[in-house]
Amino acid sequence: MKLTKKMFIFSILVIFFSLPTLSLAMTIDEIIDKMEENSPDFTTQKTTSEMIVIDEKGKEEVREAIMFSQKEDDDTTSSLIRFLSPKSVKGVTLLNIKNGEKIYLYLPAYDKPRRIAGASKQEEFMGTGLSYEDMSMDYQDKEYTKSLLEETEEEYKIEVIPLAEDTSYKKIILWVDKDKFYAKKVEFYNKTESLTKIMEIHKIETDKKGKITPLEIEFSDLENKKKTRIIIKEMEYDIELPADFFSLRTLTKPTL
Amino acid sequence: MKKNVLLLIALVYFLSPSVYALDLSGSLTYSGNYNLFFNDLSNNLRLELNCLHNFTDKVFLEADLVLRYTDQSSSHSFILIPKEIYISTYDLIPQIDAKAGILIESWGSSDMFSPLDNFNPAPFGLSFTEMPSKLGVWAISATYYINDTTYFQSVYLPNFVPTLIGEEYEEQLYLGIFAPQFQEQGIEINSIDLIHYVPEKPAWGVKIGKSFSFFDAALSYYRGYYLNSYPQLVEPVIDSSGTSLKVELGHPERDILGLEFQGDFPGIEGATLRGDIAYIIPQPWSLQNEYLLKDPYFKIAIGADYTTSSNLYLNIGYIYGFTYEEGADCSSYLFLNAKQELRNSKFTPHYIGGVSLQDGSMLHSLGLDYNLTDNFSLSLSYLFIIGEEGSKFGQIKNNEGLFIVGEWSF
Numbered sequence: 001m002k003l004t005k006k007m008f009i010f011s012i013l014v015i016f017f018s019l020p021t022l023s024l025a026m027t028i029d030e031i032i033d034k035m036e037e038n039s040p041d042f043t044t045q046k047t048t049s050e051m052i053v054i055d056e057k058g059k060e061e062v063r064e065a066i067m068f069s070q071k072e073d074d075d076t077t078s079s080l081i082r083f084l085s086p087k088s089v090k091g092v093t094l095l096n097i098k099n100g101e102k103i104y105l106y107l108p109a110y111d112k113p114r115r116i117a118g119a120s121k122q123e124e125f126m127g128t129g130l131s132y133e134d135m136s137m138d139y140q141d142k143e144y145t146k147s148l149l150e151e152t153e154e155e156y157k158i159e160v161i162p163l164a165e166d167t168s169y170k171k172i173i174l175w176v177d178k179d180k181f182y183a184k185k186v187e188f189y190n191k192t193e194s195l196t197k198i199m200e201i202h203k204i205e206t207d208k209k210g211k212i213t214p215l216e217i218e219f220s221d222l223e224n225k226k227k228t229r230i231i232i233k234e235m236e237y238d239i240e241l242p243a244d245f246f247s248l249r250t251l252t253k254p255t256l
Numbered sequence: 257m258k259k260n261v262l263l264l265i266a267l268v269y270f271l272s273p274s275v276y277a278l279d280l281s282g283s284l285t286y287s288g289n290y291n292l293f294f295n296d297l298s299n300n301l302r303l304e305l306n307c308l309h310n311f312t313d314k315v316f317l318e319a320d321l322v323l324r325y326t327d328q329s330s331s332h333s334f335i336l337i338p339k340e341i342y343i344s345t346y347d348l349i350p351q352i353d354a355k356a357g358i359l360i361e362s363w364g365s366s367d368m369f370s371p372l373d374n375f376n377p378a379p380f381g382l383s384f385t386e387m388p389s390k391l392g393v394w395a396i397s398a399t400y401y402i403n404d405t406t407y408f409q410s411v412y413l414p415n416f417v418p419t420l421i422g423e424e425y426e427e428q429l430y431l432g433i434f435a436p437q438f439q440e441q442g443i444e445i446n447s448i449d450l451i452h453y454v455p456e457k458p459a460w461g462v463k464i465g466k467s468f469s470f471f472d473a474a475l476s477y478y479r480g481y482y483l484n485s486y487p488q489l490v491e492p493v494i495d496s497s498g499t500s501l502k503v504e505l506g507h508p509e510r511d512i513l514g515l516e517f518q519g520d521f522p523g524i525e526g527a528t529l530r531g532d533i534a535y536i537i538p539q540p541w542s543l544q545n546e547y548l549l550k551d552p553y554f555k556i557a558i559g560a561d562y563t564t565s566s567n568l569y570l571n572i573g574y575i576y577g578f579t580y581e582e583g584a585d586c587s588s589y590l591f592l593n594a595k596q597e598l599r600n601s602k603f604t605p606h607y608i609g610g611v612s613l614q615d616g617s618m619l620h621s622l623g624l625d626y627n628l629t630d631n632f633s634l635s636l637s638y639l640f641i642i643g644e645e646g647s648k649f650g651q652i653k654n655n656e657g658l659f660i661v662g663e664w665s666f
Contacts, residue, residue, distance in 0.1 A: 056600045061630055086630040087281055087665035102467065111362045115472050117520040117528035224567075224599055242347070247404040248467065249353055253346050254308050254316050 028148045031156055034181040040211045042237035044070045049232050056225040063089065066256060068239075070246060072098055078246035082256060093251050106251040113251050130219055130228055131168075144172075154178055169196075180204070182212050196223050279308040285663045292640075293654040301325040304339070314348045317341075320392075340392040353399045358392035361411050363463065363476060364532040364557070365518040367571060368591070369579050371534035371555035372476060372514040375411060375459065377419040377483050393417040405467040416459040418507055419483040426450060430503050434490050438501070446498035453488075453506045455481055463514075471519025471529075478514065481507040482582070487543050508549055509539035531558035538583065549583045559591070567597035578648070587648060588613040602627045606637075610649065617643025617650050623659075635661045 026034075051063040063086065069079040076098040083089040091108040103116040143163040150157035160172040170193050175185040182204065188197040203216035213235060219228040250256070282305040289298045307319040320340040325333055342357025364370025376390040394417075399409040421429075427448045435445040459480030466473060485505035493500045518530040533556050538549040559573030571593040577586035590613060595606040604625040611618045623637030637659045643650035 087283075088630050088633075090281060090665075101469070111360065112365075114530075115467075115518045115528065117470075244401065244404050247401070248407070249346075249399070249401050253353075254318060254344070255310060255313070 025151075026156075028146055028158065031148070031158065031176060031181070032146070035176065035183070038181055038210055038212050040207075040213055040237060042071070044068070044237070044239050044241050046234075046236045046239050047232055048234040049230050052229040052231070054227040054229065062086075068241065068245065068256065070241060074098070076101070080246060080250060080256070095246065095248070095251050097246055104248065104251060111252075113248055130221075149173070151178075155184070180206070180212060182214075197221055281306050281666065283663055283665045285661065287662075288660045289657050291654070291657040293656050298326070298328045300328075314346050316344045316346075318344055322389075338392065339389075351401045353401070354397065356396045357394070359395040359397060360390050360392050361395060361397055362390075363461070363478075363514070363516070365472075365474075365516040365530040366532045366557035366573070367530060367559055367561070367593075368573070369557050369575055370516075370532045371536070371557060371577060372478070372512065372516055372532045374478055374480060374483065374512065375413060375461070377417055379420075391417075407465050409463045409465070411461045413459040413480070416455050416457060416481045416507070418454055418481070418485060421485075423450070430487065430490075431501065434501055434503070438492055438499075443492050443499055445492065445501045447500045449493070449500050449502045451502065451504045452485065453504065455507055455509075457481075468519075471517055471521065473515070473517040476512075476514035476516070478512040479509075481509055482538075483507075484580070486541050486548055488541070490543065506541075508541040511537040513537075527560040527562040529558070529560045532556070533558075536582075551583070553577070553583055553586060555581075555586060567599075569593075569595040569597070589648075612643070612648035615643065615647045617641070617647035619649045619652075631665045633663050635659075635663075 045068070047067045047069075049065055049067065051065055053061045053063070055061075064084040065081050066084060067079060067081045069077055071077055078098055079096045080093065081096075082091065082093040091106075093106040095102075095104040095106070095113075097103070104113045105116055106113050145161045145163065147159050148156060149159050155178055156174075156176040158174040158176060160174065162169060162172070168190065169188045170191050171189040173187040173189070174183045176182065177184045182201065184201045186199040187195055188199075190196045198220040200218045200220075201214045201216070202218060203214070205213045205215050207213070213232070215232045217230045219230075221227070244250070282303065285300075285302045285304070287300045287302070290296075291298070301324070303323040305319075305321045305323075307317075307321070309317040311317065318340065319338070319342075322335075322337040322339045324335045324337065326335075327333065338358050340358055340360055342355045342359050344353070344355045346353050348354075359375075361375045362373055363375070364372035375395065376393055378390045393413055394415065395411060395413045397409065397411045399407050401407045427450060430450065431445065431448050438445055459478070461476060461478040461480070463474050463476035465475075485507055487503055488506045489502070489504035491502050493502045513535040515533045516531065518528065521529045533554065535552060535554055537552045540547060541549040555577030557573065557575050559571055561569065561571040563569045571591075573591040573593070575589045575591060578589060581587065589610055591608070591610045593606075593608050595604060597604060604627070606623050606625060608621040608623075609619065619639070619641055621637050621639045623635060626634040626636075628634065638657075639659065640656050641649050641653045643653070645651070645653065
C-alpha cells in the first residue's frame with residue numbers, strides 16, 4: 001500500500017480528526033483519511049515562529065523566523081524561510097521549491113543565492129539541528145508502504161516504509177492520537193534502522209471546523225544530541241502571494 | 257566628489273528624525289595582524305552600518321556604510337567609505353528588479369577567487385582570514401525575469417573604477433622591478449614618479465541564467481578593463497636631484513566570456529559543485545617590446561563542497577589562474593577549505609590550504625573560531641607559506657603571520 005504524499009505531509013504537519021474516538025477497529029487507510037480530514041485547508045500560509053536550539057547541556061539559542069508556504073498545483077509544497085534574529089543570521093533565507101526539488105540558500109554576506117545539491121540535503125541548516133531535507137519536508141514526497149503496528153487506548157502506532165531509494169530514512173513510526181487524529185510523535189530511523197530523530201507535537205490549536213494547527217513542535221536529533229523547539233507565534237492562511245514568490249528573485253528582496 | 261556628496265546626503269537622511277521604518281543593523285570588527293615577515297603588528301577597527309528604508313513595498317533605499325580605522329596609514333587613519341548606497345526597485349516595472357547607486361555586484365558561482373567577478377575593486381592584497389571586502393562603484397543593475405527559472409541581467413558602470421594600491425607600496429614594487437634593470441646599464445635610480453592613466457570609460461556586462469532540474473547555469477559577457485594596472489612606459493628622467501624613474505601605468509581593456517554553474521552533477525555524489533570558467537580576450541599590452549598581455553586565455557575556479565556525517569565541512573577547489581595571475585602567467589592550484597563543527601562546543605577549528613601544481617609551493621592557514629554568543633565571535637589563525645622566494649606562493653611570503661578577528665553584530 002502506498003501513503004500519498006499529501007496524506008503524509010498532513011500527518012507530519014499534524015492533521016487530525018474532530019470526530020469522537022472511534023473505538024471500533026479502523027484500517028490504516030481509514031486512520032490516514034481521518035488525519036487528512038482534519039488538516040487545515042489552505043493554499044498559502046504565513047508563519048512567524050521562534051526556533052529554540054537546545055544543546056546537550058541544555059543551553060538555548062533562540063532564532064526568530066518568518067516562513068511562507070504554498071501548496072502547488074502538482075500537490076507539492078514550496079516554502080521560503082527567513083531568519084529575523086539574531087543579528088548574526090538576520091536575512092539568511094532558505095527557498096525550497098516543490099518539496100525540495102530545488103533548494104537555495106541566501107546568505108547576505110555572499111550576496112548571491114547558493115544552490116544546495118540534492119545529495120547535500122541531509123546537512124544541517126544553519127545550526128538549527130534540522131537538515132535542509134527536514135526544512136523542506138522532502139522525505140514526504142515519496143512513495144511508502146504503511147502498516148498499523150499497535151493500537152492502545154490513546155493512540156495508533158503506524159509504521160511507514162519509504163520505497164524510494166534516495167530517502168534518508170529507512171523507516172518512520174507515527175503515534176497518532178486516537179481522539180484528535182494527529183501524529184503527536186514521529187520517529188525517524190536511518191538506513192541502518194537506528195533511531196536518529198524524533199518529532200513531537202507539544203501544543204495544538206483546534207479551530208471551529210475541527211482543523212488542527214500545531215503550535216509547538218520539538219525535533220530531537222539523537223545523533224548530535226540537540227533539540228530544536230519551534231514555537232508558532234502567528235499563523236495566517238490563504239494570504240495573497242505573487243505568482244513567482246517561490247522563485248530566486250524573492251531570495252534577495254530586502255523585505256518579504 | 258560624487259561619492260562624498262551622496263554619503264553626506266545619506267548620513268543626513270539616516271540621522272534625520274523624520275526617517276521612519278528604518279531598519280538599522282551592523283557590525284563592529286577588530287582585526288589584528290602580527291606579520292612574522294616584517295615583525296610588525298597592525299590593528300584595524302571597522303564599523304559597518306547596514307541601513308534599509310522602504311519607501312513602498314517595491315522601492316527601497318539600501319546602504320552599507322563603513323567607518324574604518326587603521327594604524328597602518330599615516331595619512332588616512334580614519335576612512336568613511338560608502339560601501340553601498342543605492343535605490344532598489346522590485347517589480348516596479350513588471351518582471352524587472354533594478355538597482356542604481358553605489359553598488360557591489362557579485363558574479364560567479366565559485367566560493368572564492370571567481371574570474372567572473374570583475375565589477376568591483378577590492379582593497380589591494382589577499383585575505384585568507386576574512387571575507388573579501390569589495391568596494392562599491394557607481395552602477396545600474398537590472399534583472400529581467402523571463403520566467404521563474406530564467407533571467408537576463410545587465411550591469412552598467414558609467415566609469416570604470418580600478419583597484420587602488422597604496423602609493424608607498426606601489427613605488428616600492430616598481431622600484432624593485434625596474435631599478436635593477438637600469439642599474440645594470442649603469443643608471444642609478446634615486447626616485448620614482450608613477451603616473452596613472454585610468455580609462456574614463458564605461459564598463460558593462462550582460463548575463464543570462466537558467467535554473468535546470470539538477471543545476472543552475474549562466475552565460476555572461478563582460479566588457480571593461482583590468483582592475484590592476486600594467487606599466488606602459490618606463491624611462492629614466494634626469495633632473496637636478498638625480499635620476500628619477502618615470503613609470504606610466506594603464507589598465508588594458510578586456511572582454512570576458514563566462515560560464516558559471518552550481519548544483520548536482522553526475523558522478524559527484526554527495527557534493528554541490530560550483531564553478532566559473534572565464535575566457536578572457538585582452539587588449540594586447542606591451543612594455544619594452546615585450547608583450548605582457550597578448551593572446552586570449554582561460555581562468556577557471558571550480559569547487560565542490562561536502563559535509564561528512566561527523567559535521568566536517570570540506571570544500572575542495574581547483575583554480576587555474578590565481579587572483580594576481582593573468583595571461584601566460586596563469587597556472588594551476590588546488591585548494592582545500594575545511595571546518596569542523598564540534599558537538600556542544602563554541603569552538604570551530606578550520607583550515608585553508610593551497611598548493612601550486614606548477615612548483616609545489618604551499619599556503620596553509622590554521623585557525624580556530626570561537627562563538628561566544630550568537631552575536632559575538634572571535635577567530636584566531638596562523639598563516640604560513642612553504643616555498644622558494646620566487647615560487648607561486650613564495651612571492652606572498654610577506655603575508656605570513658598571526659591574525660585575530662573579533663566581530664560583534666548588532
